[in-house]
Amino acid sequence: SQTIHQWPATLVQPVGSPLSLECTVEGTSNPNLYWYRQAAGRGLQLLFYSIGIDQISSEVPQNLSASRPQDRQFILSSKKLLLSDSGFYLCAWITGAGNTIYFGEGSWLTVV
């Protein structure tokens, strides 16, 4: 069966520090991968999606970047965090058939 792993689960980082959130998918090949952000009490904002290795599409201009060095690995990064980067970050993937998106358990980022 397919599973998605996302880490770290929680992170407290000072303003100006770097960020790296990692996501891996198991049990499938060539998935579409996504990063969403959810501010406290808000909806899900699509940040990046990837249809293949090194193929990244950015949905909103921001302080973050994404990379996909391997087929089932998706990384969210920042060189210098801002207070506004705080939120709940969710990695997700699409099954091979249809458009069903499955989410990881999320990473809580607090920038202080």
Add this chain to the structure above:
Amino acid sequence: GENVEQHPSTLSVQEGDSAVIKCTYSDSASNYFPWYKQELGKGPQLIIDIRSNVGEKKDQRIAVTLNKTAKHFSLHITETQPEDSAVYFCAASFSSYKLIFGSGTRLLVRP
């Protein structure tokens, strides 16, 4: 542009009553409409979905209806229970790769 609007933002019902959440979407080419339930501190979980070739779909106490002409779809939960309390998100596909979510509805089921 690509947009999904969801109402209401909060909904409080008595246990046993029904709850209805409504969404509208902007792109008439959208063909896939899932609903997700998110419990506190967890990732959203798919609870039901519908495709554009179907007008209604039911799964026990949950049903979704789709009106393509009006570009809106709704989630219906009957005989609500306290464990139904959560945040619910609708979404619509805007391409083969992209799913755009509504702003969420916080449902509270009062015992």
